[in-house]
Amino acid sequence: MFMRRRPLPLICLVGVLSAAGALVSAPAFAGKDGLLEPSLKLAGRGTGAPRVALTFDACMGAADQRILSTLIDNRIPATIFVTARWLKRNGDVLAVLRAHPDLFELENHGAMHVPAVDKPVAIYGIPAAGSPEAVAAEVNGGGGAILAAGAPAPHWFRGATAKYTASSIAQIRSLGYEVAGYSLNGDDGSLLGARAAAHRISAARDGDVIIAHINQPSHAAGEGVAEGILALKARGFTFLRLDEAREQGSHATVN
Structure with a gap:
């Protein structure tokens, strides 16, 4: 098992800043807010090369070409979690992703980047869906947008903030x-500097x-994410998409 460390808040930037000084691995227990x-x-x-799975959240905004070009130029596969909001704005980038089906797996990050939590709480200042009906709308809206874009049906979901109730x-x-x-938070919601992310x-x-973010091209973190990926390649790592591997997850999140 990996070490349990308390991470910085995992958010796509919506004008909310997280506190500094926390560590990076995902916990496998409920936090003080009662969320998982x-x-x-x-x-x-x-027995061969070490393996990692690169997953990127595309929440809203644009696309970070520093990361995307690194993946394409080096033939490194990744799983991209997209929202309906991001897809609507980034049709040209979607075309690039779909042109490389051997590299990129598109998965569901929700419709409007609303935390998929069925009680009325705010998480890092972001209002949650608040009810089972709203959770369903967020999940189904994201999946429907992926299908409408002509991509294969998604099988994975990651909600905004990556927090849930049981x-x-x-x-x-x-x-x-x-x-x-996730087990390693690579960029703290794209808030890290380049050196720290690398x-x-x-x-x-x-x-x-x-986990890292591919939707913040103006942030320094993206440069470090690309550098860190190349460092793993130089160390001989193999990169897998989530659909290429078996996974083990906490809280009955996977079979």
Whole structure:
């Protein structure tokens, strides 16, 4: 099992800043707010090269070409979690992603980037969906947008903030999705500096599921994310998409 460390808030930037000084790995327990932040790792341990899964959230805004070009130029596969909001604005980038089906797996990040939590709370200042009906709208709206864009049906869901209740996890699973946690927070919601993001990602271990953001091209973190990926490649890591691996996750998020 990986070390349990308390992470900085995992958010796509919506004008909310997170506190500094926390560590990077995803917890496998409920926080003080009573919400769950599930973990996810690649199952088993291979005898060959170490493996990681790169996952990126595309919440809203644009696309970070520093990261995208690094992935394409180096033939590095990744799983991209997209919202309906992001798809609507980034049709040209979607065309690039779909032109490389061997590299990119598109998965569901929701319709409007609303936390998929079925009780009325705010998470890092972001109002949650607040009811089972609103959770369903967020999940189904994101999946429907991916299908409408002509991409294959998504099988994974990751909600805004990556926090849930046990009941919202069960509801998302009932809608046909596995819930994507993570084990290594690569950029703290794109708030890290380039050097810190590069250090975090380059220090990944075999089996890590890494989360970072690909929708903040003006932030320094993207430069470090790209640098960290190349450092892993230089170390001989193999990169897997979530659909290419078996995973183990906390809180009944995966089979």
